[in-house]
Structures are given as C-alpha cells and as structure tokens.
Amino acid sequence: MRLLLKNANRLLPNGKLQKCDVFIEDGVVKRIDVNLNEAADKIIECHQQLLIPGLIDVHIHLREPGGEHKETIKSGTLAAARGGFTTVCAMPNTNPVPDQVEVIQELERKIKSDAVVRVLPYVAITKGLQGEELVDIENLSKEGIFAFTDDGVGIQSADVMYRAMKKAASSGKAIVAHCEDNSIVYGGVVHDGNVSKRLNLPGIPSLSESVQIARDVLLAEATGCHYHVCHVSTKESVRVIRDAKRAGIHVTAEVSPHHLLLNENDIKDNDANFKMNPPLRSVKDQKALLEGILDGTIDFIATDHAPHTEEEKAVGMLDSPFGIVGLETAFSLLYTNLVKTEKVSLNQLVDWLTIKPAEVFQLPYGRLEEGKLADLTLINLDKTYKIHKDTFDSKGKNTPFHDWDVFGKPVLTIVEGKVVFEEELHG
DSSP, rough: EEEEEEEEEETTTOOEEEEEEEEEETEEEEESSSSOOOOSEEEETTOOEEEEEEEEEEEEEETTTTTTTTHHHHHHHHHHHHEEEEEEEEEOSSSOSOOOOOHHHHHHHHHHHHHHHHHOBBOBBBBOOOOOSSSOOHHHHHHHGGEEOTTTTTTOOOOHHHHHEEEEEEHTTTHHHOOGGGGGTOOEEETTHHHHHHHHHHEEEEEHHHHHHHHHHHHHHHHOOOOOSSSSOOHHHHHHHHHHTTTOOOEEEEEOHHHHOOOOOOOOSSSSGOOOSOOOHHHHHHHHHHHHHHSSSOOOOOOOOOOOOOHTTTTOTTOOSOOOTEEEEETHHIIIITTTTTSSSSHHHHHHTTHHHHTTTSSOOOOTTTSSSSOEEEEEEEEEEEEGGGOSSSSOOTTTTTTEEEEEEEEEEETTTTTEEEEOOOO
C-alpha cells in the first residue's frame, strides 16, 4: 500500500510550521519533501493542517476480558484512533488478570483480531493483582509484554516491591506503579481538602500517594530498576520525584490531562464524573504538576482512560467506581487550555504525547522521519467543536469535560501506513 499525503504542515524544532508532502510505502515513511509526485494507491490532501507523529498513551484501560460492558478492545481502540493515538498500553486489571502465559497469549490474539491501533499489554506484578505472590517475571518478560504493573492498587509490601524490582531489572523491564498506601486512604473518594469538607465526603490525603513514591524510589535505587510513577497528582510527589532524579535514580513519571486542567474546586456537586483515583487535588498541587512537567520532573502525559457505564457512575461519589475516559478529548483539551493560553508551547505538548513516552520506554515510535514507521496524526488546529459524550466511540461516557468548547481536532490517524480514522478533510 502506497499513500501520499499532500500539503501538510510539520512542526519544526523552532516551533515554526513547514509545508511538506509525505510518501508512505509498506507502512514506512519513505520521503518527506515538497511537491512529491510518487505513484500512490491513495492521495490525501491535508489542506496545510498539522501533521505530527501518532500519539502514544502508556496508560489506558480496555476492560477486556471481563469488563466488556464498560469497554472492549475494539471500542477502546476506535476511541484511541479518533483521539489521534496510534499506540496505547493496556492495563492488566481485567478478568482474568494477565499474570500467566496462557492468558497473555489469548489477550494478544484478541488484540490482533480486534484492535484498530497498536496495543501493548501490561502484565501484573503480582498474581491476581493481590499484592502478595509475584508473577513469573523472568518468563513473562519473554512474551513481548510492555511492562509490569498492578495499576489500580498500590503494592503495600516493601518486600514484594523490592523483589519485583530486582527481577524486573534483571529482565530489562520497567515496574510501573499506582502509588497508594491503603493504610492512610481512610475510605476516601475525593481529595482531603476543600471539596471533602464542602460535600461532606471522606477525603484521600495527599500523603497516601507521596509516601509510597518515597519508599519506591529508594527501592529502585537499591535494585537499579526503571521505576515509573503513574498519574502523579500531588506537590509532594513532584518534589520526591525531582529529588530522586537529581540523585541519579532511574525514575520516570506521567501526569494525566485532568490533573493538569482541573482541581478540587471544579467539583461543584456530587457528580461521579469527577471521581478518579488519584482524585483532583488542590490548586497548589495543580500548579506543581504543571511546573513539574515543564522542568522535566514529570516526563510526559498519559490519559488513564478508564471507562465505566453511566449506570455505575449515576450512583454518586460514595458508591461509584473511580475513573474517567480521556482518549478522545486529550489533545483538544490540552491544546486549548495549555497551548492556546501560552502556558506551554505546541512543541512541548506534541513531545509529551509522542517522543517522550517513546524515549522513556524505548519504543520505536513517536517520530515523523524518513525510514520510521508511518504512525501519523493530522490535526486541524483551527477546528472548534464542543465535546459531547454521545459522540464518543468509547463505550464510556464518563467525562467531566462534557460540553466544553475546544480547539484542535484530530482528523486523520494512520497506523503503519493504514488509515484507521478519517474525518472529512477540508481547508
């Protein structure tokens, strides 16, 4: 299959846009130049819209197997394609849990059959995500898995985490951690702060996150393991990670769009579409997260796309599950609220969603270059639209951003030279 993209704009390191054509053959970018006339099976006129590497999200939940009423591999990857993502990494809190070879092989067969973008599966650190007995890290590392995580629950035992890190380090795999000390969560459902007092809801202290990160960075130092922190949400966590990096410890971190764009004061009532774990924190925490990603303490952005049914979310903060969806709204929200407001540059945002996660996890994606895989996303930066949950391809409609007006819409997504999402393109 030969594909020719005409009259796109690519982003230069200096922030300027440069007109270009891109010729793709056999899933690879063969030429980037102007006025290309290579023979192609399909020609797409890009109308000088922004062409960037396909977005990468290392933290999503596809729910399949076992949670197909919330999301499937098919619906979740359709949502990813619509959002401009070409590579996503699926968390292992499914039923059954991918903690042994047979389950992983079956999951990979399902991915090959149903996924419309590239899916890299995580494997659990402990059997059944119970935090007790380690999986066979050495043998499972040979199965082409992405990394190890018990995401959704923090590993409570320092001994279990220490032994996991030693085995992961010797296998060349990362330990990816949801950091939460259960002994100081106190049944919380929102941040322990203004919102918990105002709505009379139990609060989750910031310390429950940062104290476990502090423990784990020391374990990572002792083992030489690559330790990656999921969805950082507190100023104390940012400080601990910053200090760990200065000490030369191999720690990396991500932040989610909702923690950059929202804080506890945005929760006006008992609306479970604002319930996620970690919760929306204080204004000071939100400010620290932006400072952290700007100075490199936090490496990149990941959505933590977590679909649930509307019925599950309708019961309110106390009894509903944690999590919101994010794949279909991430770029537009971040571009509108960070780039258009001049808090960050377009180059920085694109890097945090493409090359940075690829570099952290040594993935061969995230670049728009000759000879690289043709994972590409075209974005109409001038397109304004209203986010509406009923237009989502995801089964999950649980978003706090319903009815927000945004700029910057992904209009074309290409995975290895194959068009997997395309809106009507016009100038």
